[in-house]
Amino acid sequence: MNTTPEIHRDDLASKTGMWFFLFTEMLLFGGLFIVYSIYRFRNAEAFHLAAHELNVAIGTINTIILLVSSTTIAMSITAIQKKNKKLALIFLGTTILLGLAFLVNKYFEWGEHLKEHIYPGSAVLALRGQGDVLFYGLYFFMTGLHALHIIIGLVFIGVITAMIYRDKITSDNFVLLENSGLYWHLVDLIWIFLFPLFYLIT
Amino acid sequence: MDLPLPPVLSHYLNLTIIMENEKNHIIPYRTFLYVLALLITLTLTSVAITQIYLGTLTVVLALVIAAVKSSFVLRIFMHLKFEQKMFSIAVIAVVLILCVVIIITFLDYLYR
Amino acid sequence: MNTKTGIVEPSFLEHKGKYKGLFSWIFSTDHKRIALLYLFSILTFFAVGATLGLLMKFELIAPGKTIMTPQAYNAFFTLHGIVMIFAVVIPGLPAVFGNFMLPIMIGAKDVAFPRINLLSWYLYVTGVSLVLISQFTGQGPPDTGWTFYAPYSFRTTGNMLPAVFGAFVLGFSSILTGLNFLVTMHRMRAPGMTWLKMPLFPWTLYATGWVQLLATPIIGITLLMIVAERTLHIGFFDPTLGGDPLLYQHLFWTYSHPAVYIMILPAMGAISEIITTFSHKTIFGYKFMVVSAMAIAFVGYFVWGHHMFTSGMSGTALYTFSLLTFLVAIPSAIKVFNWISTMHQGSLDLQTPFYWAIAFIFVFMIGGFSGLILGSLAANVHLHNTHFVVAHFHFIVFGGTGFAFFGAMHYWYPKITGKMYDTRWANIGLVLFFIGFITLYGPMFYLGFKGMPRRYYDYDEVFHAGNIISTMGSWVLYSGLAIIIINLFASLKSRSKAPSDPWGGKTLEWTVPSPPPVENFDEIPVVTKGPYDYK
Numbered sequence: 001m002n003t004t005p006e007i008h009r010d011d012l013a014s015k016t017g018m019w020f021f022l023f024t025e026m027l028l029f030g031g032l033f034i035v036y037s038i039y040r041f042r043n044a045e046a047f048h049l050a051a052h053e054l055n056v057a058i059g060t061i062n063t064i065i066l067l068v069s070s071t072t073i074a075m076s077i078t079a080i081q082k083k084n085k086k087l088a089l090i091f092l093g094t095t096i097l098l099g100l101a102f103l104v105n106k107y108f109e110w111g112e113h114l115k116e117h118i119y120p121g122s123a124v125l126a127l128r129g130q131g132d133v134l135f136y137g138l139y140f141f142m143t144g145l146h147a148l149h150i151i152i153g154l155v156f157i158g159v160i161t162a163m164i165y166r167d168k169i170t171s172d173n174f175v176l177l178e179n180s181g182l183y184w185h186l187v188d189l190i191w192i193f194l195f196p197l198f199y200l201i202t
Numbered sequence: 203m204d205l206p207l208p209p210v211l212s213h214y215l216n217l218t219i220i221m222e223n224e225k226n227h228i229i230p231y232r233t234f235l236y237v238l239a240l241l242i243t244l245t246l247t248s249v250a251i252t253q254i255y256l257g258t259l260t261v262v263l264a265l266v267i268a269a270v271k272s273s274f275v276l277r278i279f280m281h282l283k284f285e286q287k288m289f290s291i292a293v294i295a296v297v298l299i300l301c302v303v304i305i306i307t308f309l310d311y312l313y314r
Numbered sequence: 315m316n317t318k319t320g321i322v323e324p325s326f327l328e329h330k331g332k333y334k335g336l337f338s339w340i341f342s343t344d345h346k347r348i349a350l351l352y353l354f355s356i357l358t359f360f361a362v363g364a365t366l367g368l369l370m371k372f373e374l375i376a377p378g379k380t381i382m383t384p385q386a387y388n389a390f391f392t393l394h395g396i397v398m399i400f401a402v403v404i405p406g407l408p409a410v411f412g413n414f415m416l417p418i419m420i421g422a423k424d425v426a427f428p429r430i431n432l433l434s435w436y437l438y439v440t441g442v443s444l445v446l447i448s449q450f451t452g453q454g455p456p457d458t459g460w461t462f463y464a465p466y467s468f469r470t471t472g473n474m475l476p477a478v479f480g481a482f483v484l485g486f487s488s489i490l491t492g493l494n495f496l497v498t499m500h501r502m503r504a505p506g507m508t509w510l511k512m513p514l515f516p517w518t519l520y521a522t523g524w525v526q527l528l529a530t531p532i533i534g535i536t537l538l539m540i541v542a543e544r545t546l547h548i549g550f551f552d553p554t555l556g557g558d559p560l561l562y563q564h565l566f567w568t569y570s571h572p573a574v575y576i577m578i579l580p581a582m583g584a585i586s587e588i589i590t591t592f593s594h595k596t597i598f599g600y601k602f603m604v605v606s607a608m609a610i611a612f613v614g615y616f617v618w619g620h621h622m623f624t625s626g627m628s629g630t631a632l633y634t635f636s637l638l639t640f641l642v643a644i645p646s647a648i649k650v651f652n653w654i655s656t657m658h659q660g661s662l663d664l665q666t667p668f669y670w671a672i673a674f675i676f677v678f679m680i681g682g683f684s685g686l687i688l689g690s691l692a693a694n695v696h697l698h699n700t701h702f703v704v705a706h707f708h709f710i711v712f713g714g715t716g717f718a719f720f721g722a723m724h725y726w727y728p729k730i731t732g733k734m735y736d737t738r739w740a741n742i743g744l745v746l747f748f749i750g751f752i753t754l755y756g757p758m759f760y761l762g763f764k765g766m767p768r769r770y771y772d773y774d775e776v777f778h779a780g781n782i783i784s785t786m787g788s789w790v791l792y793s794g795l796a797i798i799i800i801n802l803f804a805s806l807k808s809r810s811k812a813p814s815d816p817w818g819g820k821t822l823e824w825t826v827p828s829p830p831p832v833e834n835f836d837e838i839p840v841v842t843k844g845p846y847d848y849k
Contacts, residue, residue, distance in 0.1 A: 013426050013501040019289055020493045023296050024531045030300040031535035031565060035550060037304055038311055038561055056249060063245050071238040074229070074279045081228045121547035130549075130556025137548040137555075141539075178281075185280045192271050195245075196264035200252040299528060299615060306616055306634065307564050313628035 011175040018179040022186050025149070029190050032142050036197060039134045046131020051202045054139075055109060059199040062105050063191060069098035070188045073157070073181045083171045085164060092161045095184065099154045106147055110140075139198055146190055153187050156180045227284055237278050244271050323831040325732065343428035344832060349414035350730075351435050356402055356410060357799070359442060363397040364795065366390050371754070371788040374781050377773050387771040388457035389472070393449060395460025396477060400484045401442045403715050404573060407580035408491055408526075409438070411722050412519045414730060416495060418823040419513050421504025421841060423833045426497040430490050437487035444480030448473045459769060461570070464551035464562040468543035475541060482537045485530045488576070492526025495519050504822075506841035510604070513821045513845035514597060517604050518583030521611040525572045525579075529615070533569035536562065560625055567618035575614040577711055579607055581718030582649055585671050588725050589653050591819040592668035593660025596846035599652040606645035613642040623694040632691055639689035646682060650675060665817065666740045670721030673748055677717060681710025684759065699769075702762025708755045720744075720798060727802065728812030732829045735805040743801060747794030753787025820847050 040047045076091035113136070117124040120137050160180045163169045169177050248267040252260050277283040282290050324330070326346045333341050339351060370390050373380045382390070413431065417424050425431050449455045452473030458466055467474055499520050503512065539562075542548040549555030551562040590597050597603060619627060619635030627635075653675060662668070684706040687693050697703065727735050757780040762768075766777045773781070815824040822841075826834055 010426075010501055013497050016289075016500055017427060017493060017497045019292070020496055020527055023292070023527055024489050024493075026296055027300065027528055027531035028535050030303075031532045031568075033300070034304055034307060034565065034568075035539070035561065038307065038558070039550075039556075041308070041311060042558075043556065060245065060249055064242055067238060067241045067245065070275060070279050071234050074234050075231050078228055078231055078234070120542065120549070126555065133549045133555045134557065137542075137550060141542060141548060145538075182280055185275055188279075189272050189275055192275070193265075193268050196248060196252070196261075196268050200248060200264045201261055202252060296528065302616065303568060306619075306631075307568075309634055310560070310564070310619070310627045310631035313630040314626075 009173075014175045015178060015182075018182050022182060025186055025190075029142070029145070032138070032145070033193070036138050036142070039138065040197075040201075043131035043134055046129060047135050048201060050132050050135040051198060051200070054199050055112070056199050058105055058109055059195055062102050063195045065098050065102050065105070066188045066191050069095045069102075070185050072098065073184050077174065077177055077181060080164065080169065080174045080177060081171055085167075088164055088177075089161060092157060092164070096154055096157055096161070099150055099157075099184075103147060103150060106143065110143075142194055143198070146187070146194060149187050149190070153180075153184050156183055229278070229281075229284075233278065237274050241271050241274060323827075323836075325827065325829040326832045327732075327829055329832045341432075343424075343432050345413050345417055345424050345428065345431060346730075346830065346832075348431050348435055349410050349412075352405060352409040352413060352438070355435075355439060355442070356405060359397050359401040363394055363402055364792065366394040366397070368788055368792055370394060371785045373771070374773070375785040376781075377775055377778060384771040385454070385457065388459075388769075389449075389455040391769055392456050392459050392472075393445075396445055396456075396481065397442075399460055399573070400481050401438075401445070403577045403711055404484075404488060405438060405491070406577065406715055406719055407584060407722065408495065408519060408522060408576070409434075410719075411515075411584060411726060412491070412495060412580060415726065415823055416498060416516055416519055417502070418826060418830060418834050419516055419821050420499060420502065421507060421822050421835065421839045422498065422502040423835065423838070425494045426501055427494050431494055434487045434490040434494070437483050437490070441480045441482075441484035441487060444476045444483060446480075448476035448480065451476065461566060462537075462540060463566075464540070464543065464557075464559045465553065467540055468552070474544060478537045478540050482534055485534050485537075488526050489530045492523035492530075496523040496527065499523075504839050504841050510601070511841055511844050514586035514600070514603055514607075515580070515583035515821075518579040518586075518607050521607040522576050522579045525576050525611050525614070529569045529572035529576075532565060533573075536565040536569070539565075560622070560627070563622050563625055564618070567621045568615075571618040571621065572611075572614050574707075574711065575610055577715045579610060581674070581715045582607070582646075584718045584722040584725070585653065585674055586649075587819075587821065588667045588671045588721055589656050590846045590848075591725070591817050592663045592665055592671070593657050594663065594818060594848050595656055595660035596844070596848050597652065598655035598658075599648075600844070600846075602648055603652055606648045609645040610642065613638065613645070617642050620689050620694075623691060624698045636689055636691050640686065643682065643686055643689075650679060663817070665724075666735075666737060666744065667721045667725035667817075669741065669744055670717050670724065673744070674714065674717040674721060677709050677713030677751070681706060681708075681713050685710060697762060699767055700762035701758040701766045701768055704768050705755050705758035705762060708758075712755075713751065720747075723802060725817070726823075727805075728816045729823055729828045729830070731806060732812050732827075733805055733808050734810040734812050734816065736801055736808070739797060739801040743794050743797035745794070747791055747798060750787050750789070750791025750794050754784050754791050755787070757781075757784045757787075821845055 072091045073095045076088045076095070079085075079088035079091055113119065118136055119125065120140055125133055125136055157180050160169065160177050163176065244267050248264050251267075252264055254260075256263070276293060282293065326344055329344075331338055331342070339347055342348065342351075369381070370387065373382050373387055373390075413425070452475075453471045454473060456462075456470070456472040456474050456477045458470055458472065458474070462474070462478065467478075499512070499516060503509075539548070539550050543551060547555070549557045551557040551559050553559060586597055586603060617635055617638045619631055620639045623632060623635070653671075684702070688697055688703065688706055724735060724740060727733070761777050761780045761784070764777065764780075766773050766780075812828040814827055816828075817824070822839060823830075825839070
């Protein structure tokens with residue numbers, strides 16, 4: 001056996017692994033985009049009308065929330081690189097708060113629909129016609145899956161924040177922070193497409 | 203990345219070189235804020251545009267704007283502009299494959 | 315022996331780490347131990363799937379009921395398919411031989427993410443457990459076929475949820491393995507090993523890795539949609555709610571066709587290794603072999619509709635998919651030509667692995683040609699859902715991946731175990747297996763052509779003779795299989811000791827001891843020559 005222990009760290013491998021994982025997420029949501037595109041094509045009018053029932057204001061605010069949160073997590077990397085631990089923690093904390101705000105908005109948005117008994121499988125929805133069933137089915141499924149990824153992302157960022165606080169991530173060793181940023185940006189990217197496809201096709 | 207290390211050198215190294223090609227590249231805070239401003243502007247533009255009825259052009263425009271926003275997120279926030287070209291090529295390839303799958307699926311639904 | 319210190323290092327089998335006994339295996343992040351964990355699991359589930367097949371064939375030995383009810387038959391072929399596809403053939407070569415050999419063949423000490431590698435195995439075991447649980451809980455085992463077609467898959471009272479979720483978890487395992495291998499090859503090749511000096515088995519694992527990465531998520535999301543149909547009545551595939559069952563088929567096959575390339579590409583890579591070694595000659599057309607592997611992976615993405623020719627797709631879709639299906643056959647044909655050309659004027663060493671390789675080429679070609687027949691639209695109308703299809707995919711998947719798996723088992727057996735298997739019994743097993751294989755699946759081409767449907771519990775008397783022959787073939791196959799497996803296990807107790815390079819192979823795994831030490835190499839080699847440097 002070698003007597004001198006080898007300290008091997010390959011940050012590029014770590015980042016490459018994260019990018020490859022992002023590709024799987026892109027294809028996962030991609031499958032839903034396939035379904036969306038087909039059913040929108042077949043039910044153009046119904047989708048167009050149903051989109052009117054979504055709250056563009058909340059949707060826009062949520063879009064901007066995620067864009068800002070992407071900015072803050074990107075800036076946290078700059079902060080760490082500049083050895084500014086406190087600023088990095090502030091940026092990450094902001095990112096988490098913004099993510100939570102997104103979820104709260106979603107909760108109220110969904111609540112509105114549930115109050116009207118609009119949800120997958122509901123009798124009210126079935127009565128409204130097949131186009132509406134598909135629109136709302138896709139709406140709940142896609143924004144639901146997206147919200148699940150927000151939660152996963154927040155947990156990931158939370159763990160990273162704790163690691164920075166305990167100096168396990170520093171200006172010499174921050175690939176995990178970069179990777180959490182990449183994941184968060186992906187969540188933002190998906191929403192960048194979900195937003196117009198559900199809220200703006202009026 | 204593919205340079206062969208002389209055996210002598212690898213034998214005595216006990217710290218593997220951290221292979222980061224942009225170890226010291228730091229993006230200024232300002233850059234991120236400019237990009238954010240641009241992204242918000244594009245978002246508000248897309249909301250405004252889609253209030254006007256333009257038929258199928260509405261969807262197309264909304265998606266084009268989304269694509270532009272995405273390219274900024276990918277290139278600046280996700281650092282693709284400063285990484286090895288291979289990453290950008292891979293991202294484009296994945297998107298293209300998805301697009302081709304959608305197009306081929308439409309060959310069924312369009313012509314039924 | 316470590317040339318620096320003069321100490322004989324223990325092999326990875328004897329290595330004493332943090333844990334003892336069973337835990338030293340199930341908590342190990344050593345790619346070699348993980349490979350063997352997979353081997354043990356996969357052989358177990360293969361035995362389950364093969365026994366199911368044996369019983370199905372016994373049911374079919376005569377029309378009418380033989381040993382089981384029609385509902386039981388549906389459950390049998392469903393489980394047979396799920397186990398064989400998701401638990402045996404898709405993980406198969408990558409999880410066992412990819413895990414064991416890839417790092418060594420590229421001169422690395424392990425894969426890029428050893429702990430994720432172990433997680434892949436945990437996910438594998440979890441996924442298969444969920445599938446098996448579906449058999450014994452709920453209102454009866456799944457009866458939809460492994461393809462879970464809508465709308466039956468969300469209307470049946472069979473216990474779909476654990477099975478579907480189990481398949482989802484298995485998909486995740488596959489994704490992580492592919493991801494691991496891709497990063498390993500990108501970052502951990504030995505100094506001097508450029509991409510075009512990498513051997514062909516790693517290259518096929520590379521092409522496979524991209525398919526695992528980019529295709530598997532599609533079935534992941536499709537399975538989640540089935541769950542949503544069953545639990546929430548979401549309506550994506552329910553015609554009464556506006557959904558299109560055909561869209562399910564599109565989504566399902568968009569993964570499941572590339573999946574067959576996950577199955578066959580590593581098999582082709584292993585065959586390339588075996589043929590070069592036992593021809594004592596470098597591979598003919600190395601670059602074409604590399605490009606054809608990538609081409610199969612790429613074009614294979616766009617042919618899925620050939621599983622749906624009679625489903626009601628548009629004419630445009632029909633001929634597009636047929637054309638693409640013919641195109642994807644070309645790179646496979648290139649490989650066959652190159653294997654034959656490699657053997658031509660080589661110095662042939664007729665060993666068991668080489669026999670498996672030749673048998674592979676024979677059955678793979680039959681399977682491939684029958685695929686072209688099925689890819690022709692007019693013929694497909696007649697042959698779809700008949701036993702012709704069953705013959706086709708058994709020739710090409712069992713014949714292809716299966717034969718390559720057994721060839722690889724014998725080829726790398728000395729390296730993995732440090733022993734030699736009993737050649738006589740290995741060859742007897744192979745011959746018996748081969749005869750059984752042809753007898754079992756050959757008649758199915760004829761039966762299908764004559765119109766015998768697949769997944770049918772019963773059949774017309776006119777198909778009886780062919781079925782008798784086929785079922786007897788299954789007995790011969792099964793006994794051949796038993797001899798092969800028993801021989802490999804029994805040989806573990808032999809006193810033979812395999813050298814580092816029993817076959818005269820030139821790739822890096824033959825430069826390390828048999829079995830290899832934990833870290834594979836004393837020193838990472840510096841590569842200066844191509845992978846098959848025979849002179």
